[in-house]
Amino acid sequence: MPVNIIVCVKQILDPEIPSRDFRVDAEQREAVRGAANLVTNIFCENALETALQLKEKSGGKITVISYGADSTEDALRKALAMKADAAIHILNDGQAHPDPLSVAQVLAAAIRKLGEFDVVMLGRESGDWGVGQTAGLLAEELGVAAVAFVDKVEIGADGLQLKRQTDVGYERVAATMPLVISITNDEHNVPRIPKTRDVMMSFRQPLTKWTLEDLGVNAAEVRAGNHYYAVVDLFIPVQELNCEFVDGDTLEARVEKFAQRIIEVTGSM
Amino acid sequence: MNDVIISLFASAGYDRAAQGVAGAGRRLAADCGAQLHAVIIGAPDAAMKAAVAAVADAVTIADIGDYQTEICLSALTQICKTLAPQAVLLSNDFYSQELAPRLAHRLGGSAVADGLALNLVEGKVRVNRSVYGGKAMATIELQRSPAVVWLRARAFDPAPLRPEATTAIQPATLDLPTRVSTTIIERKVEAGDEARLEDAKVIVSGGRGLGSPEPFNELQKLANILGAQMAASRAACDAGWVPPSWQVGQTGKKVAPGLYLAVAIHGASQHLAGISDAKNIAAINIDKDAPIFKQCRFGIVEDYRKVVPLLIARLNALKK
Structure with missing residues (x-):
């Protein structure tokens, strides 16, 4: 049963940059890019990997969509190199961080413009703002059901069989399509590294570009980006402790001190 | 003023997280002169009923069986539409995280995740949360009502007890969907008997x-x-x-x-x-x-x- 899959991805500031290099622009209420790279959000790559594995079993098509600035093209080229079938770039002209409802409305409009779909996969949250709402809001915009924190997707008896993580373990969910799912990380969906040849090829593949006007959304409202919520402050909290490195002439002496500190701390609890 | 609702799961009991949500709810309700209304999803035991009744002004029980996303979402939406709250607070369990944005959408409100502090500023709820992987803190102002917030619940002090209170406990009247497109068919606990x-x-x-x-x-x-x-x-x-x-x-x-x-x-x-x-x-x-x-x-x-x-x-x- 071929499955028509849509994967939504987001390009973010590399979350691995060390704290000492991280700055914020309090006025713009945005992180300062500085020398940091832009990367595809890891959970979005987990989502694409999950989609690729599903397609390898079921057949079908994977369309990757991203709403972002010009640089977002890099994330989409990488998705094509990982072997997504088609990529759509919705241009975000200059707006810093749109609120999550605006993003969901833009993605929903793009998905409706594409026509039919079976399943939309998104990362559970992004490594920058960590909003964690896009999948849920998108499902509501599209009027379909949603399942969160999925780490495995297989073809089931009459739809999809999902495995998802919970606070205490996991659950299996039987779901009919169409459906929106948010993907979390697991040992089985570590994103593949694209082959060099496929990276080269990805630059020759077509990439569709749409503007907000093409989608017929309320572009003014989306650009304002604050009708759902507004970021009123962004700051770096100061909290560094002076670590006491246990000292001693021998390893045994240092471990002895370390053990005593542990006993002190746990004994006073 | 309209109620502040806290949403709790009977399966968790009145644990530290539920206490934190209740504490945050009580303080927000006090800030805006509102009542604290607890909604318990599932069938709470007597201990939980008593504990929640001792901190909330009203309690509604939605005994809808084991958690099923679409049914639970429908139930919460109906209860919230009836009560027309100004805020709905949830814990940071996976189910609450799954529900919060969709609930906000259905209520025409705004949601925010992982709240570490809640404040009321000129009638709007502001939430502090950690962003950029913990490198920065942001203050988010919710523009639509109700404010639907899931909290890092254990970071909040518990609600004070109101031992003399006579809180009404009522079952919810619900019209639930009979056909849904997702069904949880297996629940596996990996942690065994270990504490959380x-x-x-x-x-x-x-x-x-x-x-x-x-x-x-x-x-x-x-x-x-x-x-x-x-x-x-x-x-x-x-x-x-x-x-x-x-x-x-x-x-x-x-x-x-x-x-x-x-x-x-x-x-x-x-x-x-x-x-x-x-x-x-x-x-x-x-x-x-x-x-x-x-x-x-x-x-x-x-x-x-x-x-x-x-x-x-x-x-x-x-x-x-």
């Missing part, structure tokens, strides 16, 4: 630097001596060394133990974001520049393979 990681007093946690799953057996011995629970960094979980339910960090569990002992954990900011509420952090790491040490009360710079066996022996001796 979020409530652990001592945690021993292992990271990428362990290099393989086997060293977790050694850490388990250490944990047994300390009466500690086991956890891991995202890298160790992604490698499949331990179950995903062990993961601590921005996207894993947010823990608040008295002691968090990090073994061979470098300390990526997304990991540190999960342990910022720990009272004491200690680390064993071979790299003295590892960011984990910046959060530590005490540490030892050494290969864990040398330290752990000696530490087990010493702690065994000291405990006797």
Whole structure:
């Protein structure tokens, strides 16, 4: 049963940059890019990997969509190199961080413009703002059901069989399509590294570009980006402790001190 | 003013998280002169009923059986539409996280995740939350009503008891969908009888630097001596060394133990974001520049393979 899959991805500031290099622009209420790279959000790559594995079993098509600035093209080229079938770039002209409802409305409009779909996969949250709402809001915009924190997707008896993580373990969910799912990380969906040849090829593949006007959304409202919520402050909290490195002439002496500190701390609890 | 609703799951009981949500709800309700209305999903036992009745002004019970996403969402939506609250507060369990944005959408409100502090400013709810993997803090102002917020619940003080209160407990009247397109068909608890990681007093946690799953057996011995629970960094979980339910960090569990002992954990900011509420952090790491040490009360710079066996022996001796 071929499955028509849509994967939504987001390009973010590399979350691995060390704290000492991280700055914020309090006025713009945005992180300062500085020398940091832009990367595809890891959970979005987990989502694409999950989609690729599903397609390898079921057949079908994977369309990757991203709403972002010009640089977002890099994330989409990488998705094509990982072997997504088609990529759509919705241009975000200059707006810093749109609120999550605006993003969901833009993605929903793009998905409706594409026509039919079976399943939309998104990362559970992004490594920058960590909003964690896009999948849920998108499902509501599209009027379909949603399942969160999925780490495995297989073809089931009459739809999809999902495995998802919970606070205490996991659950299996039987779901009919169409459906929106948010993907979390697991040992089985570590994103593949694209082959060099496929990276080269990805630059020759077509990439569709749409503007907000093409989608017929309320572009003014989306650009304002604050009708759902507004970021009123962004700051770096100061909290560094002076670590006491246990000292001693021998390893045994240092471990002895370390053990005593542990006993002190746990004994006073 | 309209009610502040707190949404609790009967299956969790009136645990520390529920107490935190109730505390946050009570203070927000007081700020805006509103009533605190608790909604319990599922069938609470007598102890939970009494505990919630002692802190809330009203209680509604939605006994809808085991959690099914679409049915629970429908039930909560109906209850909230009837009560027309100005805020709905939830805990940071996975179900609440799954429900919150969709509930906000159905109510025409705004949601925000992982709240660490709640304030009312000129009639609008403002929420402080950690962003950029714990590197920064943001204050978010919710523009639509109701404000639907899931909280890092254990970071909030419990609600005061109102022992003399006579709180009405009522069942919800619901019209639930009979056909839904998703069904949870199996529920598996991996943690067994162990207490929840979020409530652990001592945690021993292992990271990428362990290099393989086997060293977790050694850490388990250490944990047994300390009466500690086991956890891991995202890298160790992604490698499949331990179950995903062990993961601590921005996207894993947010823990608040008295002691968090990090073994061979470098300390990526997304990991540190999960342990910022720990009272004491200690680390064993071979790299003295590892960011984990910046959060530590005490540490030892050494290969864990040398330290752990000696530490087990010493702690065994000291405990006797």
